Amino acid sequence: MGEDAPSFLQITNVSKRFNTFEALRGVNLSIQKGEIFSLLGGSGCGKTTLLRILAGFEAPTTGGVVLDGQDLAGIAPWDRPIHMMFQSYALFPHMTVEQNVGYGLKHENKSEAERKDRVRAMLELVQLTPFVGRKPHQISGGQRQRVALARALAREPKLLLLDEPLGALDKKLREQTQFELMNIQARTGITFIVVTHDQEEAMTLSDRIAVMDKGEIKQVGTPTEIYEFPKSKFIASFIGSITTFPARVLSPGQDETTVEAEAFGGNITARSIEGLRKGQELTLALRPEKIVIAKTKPKTANVFAGEVKDLAYFGKDSLYRIQLASGQLLAVHAVNSQRAGEAERAANWGEKVWIGFEPPSAILLTE
Amino acid sequence: MRQALSNWFNGKGWVKLMIGIPFVWLTLFFLLPFFIVVAMSFATNTTTQPPFSFGGEHPLLNFIGYQRLFGDGLYLRAFLTSISNASGATLFCLLLGYPMALALTRVSKGWRNILLMLVILPFWTSFLLRVYAWMGLMGKSSWFNKMITSWWNALVPVDWAVNFMPMMYSNFAVVLVMTYTYLPFMILPLYANLERLDPSLDEAAMDLGTKPFGVFRDITLPQSIPGIIAGGLLVFIPAAGEMVIPTLVGDAANPMIGRVINDEFAQARDWPMAATVAVALLVLMVGPMMIYSHYQAVAEGEDKP
Incomplete structure (x- = not known):
């Protein structure tokens, strides 16, 4: 990707230092036109700094940004074809919804009628037409979010930056707004860069995700790649829940590798990764939902005995903590696909059970 | 006993007392004197002690003072001078104070506290002393006056050259000192x-x-x-009624209304006329005060989500 054809947005070796604090270290990213790209990470990981560099509010200490063939170095925020939807929306409190949406159009060489049409089209896009005359404090949080979106889209930016776009909304509204955002992105074709600390938001919204930590990009990939094929222990435990165990390679193979894990008191067959050698220490990681739990011995490649230590019943599914022979705990997630009473369910407190998983479910991590 | 006291503190009695104290205070020291002044404005000036009396058939329907207020050019001119000087001071306070206030919001927290301190610091010295300092600066032979004079002489044609700048005892001096004095109330x-x-x-x-x-x-x-409106009115209202500054640095032939009230009261010993002018000043200030409280209410209303 981006090797032969230059990508739409190219971030090359960007670092940012505030006094002694290194907010970003050598960030490289290629983003394609029309993508929804998420920068995901905890607070202080540098994602907001990167967003502010793109918007032009901060200058990188080293490195550069090229958008659609244009080097952005030295270009002021007001001259960039990049608009931002601010975290708290930053709507102008003394202007109506209509004036807010039309504010950026003042600087465009357009007639009054054209501007009015554009504002009307934007308000229709976000379904706010009945609220044109209201001030920001007279509308709800969800409506404010949509005004902010319409305002940022009105000037047809090449790139739209969204800073925690769903952060200020309650859970119900988030899901609905998330689909609206994806829908609007698809209709306008504008490239979105979303900054978020919420992994679910990043997973459902994005075409690709960059996971950041301490100013560095740890992994870039599609939501599936990030979740199913994490490159490191950090990524594996940052996205979703996972249980990790130390392990040692017994026999590296082309497709499958056998490792020895003390926690299980036995050998485990896992999907191979490149560059393994015999005797290498590594991490074995298992996602709770990739493990089956049963009272009769399952026919999976890896089978171990355990005892139910803990059980959390959520209704549609349950989370079990299984104590292995070594005494260590393994999280197992099971969908309650059968309608069953408390006595009849797959496993109960203190019961001896079998757990099993196939080689592809066992993730080997060397980082 | 303790229980009763505790009940009183937790109950409505405490609240009543808390509201009652300022209520009594304002009644005694604002409302009552205000009605005395209003009443006095309808009295007749006498040579007795105190120098007024409520004579005639309708003791409170004596409009001599109000007739003089509108009939005698002195009072109307004094009102106009007050309004124009106060407006000038307000304008200059805004022009100086706005950039300062904006700068205060943009500097680091440490600097902000130091600068805010500097804004308030003049209040630590006597107000009169600071006015006297300005009188010294504006006087004919001061370094300040000489500096301004040399700039003027360097910039204008030779015919306009002067020996010194006539700054003292003018509306210029009043506006300058009022701007200086009231600047913190704008900032x-x-x-x-x-x-x-x-x-x-x-x-x-x-x-x-x-x-x-x-x-x-x-x-x-x-x-x-x-x-801007809050700062403007905090400067304009006291500046319009200012007495000390126009008395010390102002033009005696063209006085401001505060000085007129003082002169009527202390020099002419015409208490009813002084009261009449004071009432007129108050009526004049009601308008700006209502604008102030209206905007205050609007500003508070807009803060609510």
């Missing part, structure tokens, strides 16, 4: 207003293509109008 409410503005709004405006001056014009200025 502080403006600062309180500007400090509350969300800096991400400025960034949002820049992001949408607006250059920094446009950001000030479109975003900062409109949102600071309540602060």
Whole structure:
């Protein structure tokens, strides 16, 4: 990707230092036109700094940004074809919804009628037409979010930056707004860069995700790649829940590798990764939902005995903590696909059970 | 006993006392004197002690004072002088104070406290002393006057050259000293207003293509109008009634209304006339005060989500 054809947005070796604090270290990213790209990470990981560099509010200490063939170095925020939807929306409190949406159009060489049409089209896009005359404090949080979106889209930016776009909304509204955002992105074709600390938001919204930590990009990939094929222990435990165990390679193979894990008191067959050698220490990681739990011995490649230590019943599914022979705990997630009473369910407190998983479910991590 | 006391503190009695104290205070020291002044404005001037009496058939329907107020050019001119001097001081306070208040919001926290301290610091010395200091500066032979004179002489044609700048005993002096004196009253409410503005709004405006001056014009200025009005009236209202500054540095032939009240009361010993002028000044100030409280209410209403 981006090797032969230059990508739409190219971030090359960007670092940012505030006094002694290194907010970003050598960030490289290629983003394609029309993508929804998420920068995901905890607070202080540098994602907001990167967003502010793109918007032009901060200058990188080293490195550069090229958008659609244009080097952005030295270009002021007001001259960039990049608009931002601010975290708290930053709507102008003394202007109506209509004036807010039309504010950026003042600087465009357009007639009054054209501007009015554009504002009307934007308000229709976000379904706010009945609220044109209201001030920001007279509308709800969800409506404010949509005004902010319409305002940022009105000037047809090449790139739209969204800073925690769903952060200020309650859970119900988030899901609905998330689909609206994806829908609007698809209709306008504008490239979105979303900054978020919420992994679910990043997973459902994005075409690709960059996971950041301490100013560095740890992994870039599609939501599936990030979740199913994490490159490191950090990524594996940052996205979703996972249980990790130390392990040692017994026999590296082309497709499958056998490792020895003390926690299980036995050998485990896992999907191979490149560059393994015999005797290498590594991490074995298992996602709770990739493990089956049963009272009769399952026919999976890896089978171990355990005892139910803990059980959390959520209704549609349950989370079990299984104590292995070594005494260590393994999280197992099971969908309650059968309608069953408390006595009849797959496993109960203190019961001896079998757990099993196939080689592809066992993730080997060397980082 | 303790139980009763505790009940009283937790109950309505305490609340009544808390409201009652300022209520009694205002009644005794504001409302009552105010009615005495209003009543006195309808009295007749006498040579007795005290120098007024309520004579005639209708003791409270004596309009001599009010007839003189509108009939004698002196009073109307004094009102106009007051309004124009107070407006001038308000304008200059705004022009000087706005950039200062804005700067206060943009500097680091450490600097902000030091600068705020400097704004308030003049209050630590006597107000009279500071007016006397200005009198010294404006006097014919001061270094300040000589400096201004040399600048003037260097800039204008030779025919206009002067030996010194006639600064003292003029409306110029009054406006200058009032601007100096009341500047903190402009800076502080403006600062309180500007400090509350969300800096991400400025960034949002820049992001949408607006250059920094446009950001000030479109975003900062409109949102600071309540602060401008609050600061403006905090300067204008006391400046319009100012007595000490016009007495010390003002033009005696063209006095401000505060000085007229003082002269009527102390020199002419015409208490009813002094009261009449005072009532007129109060009526004149009611308008601005109502504007002030209206905007205050609007500003508070807008804060609510």
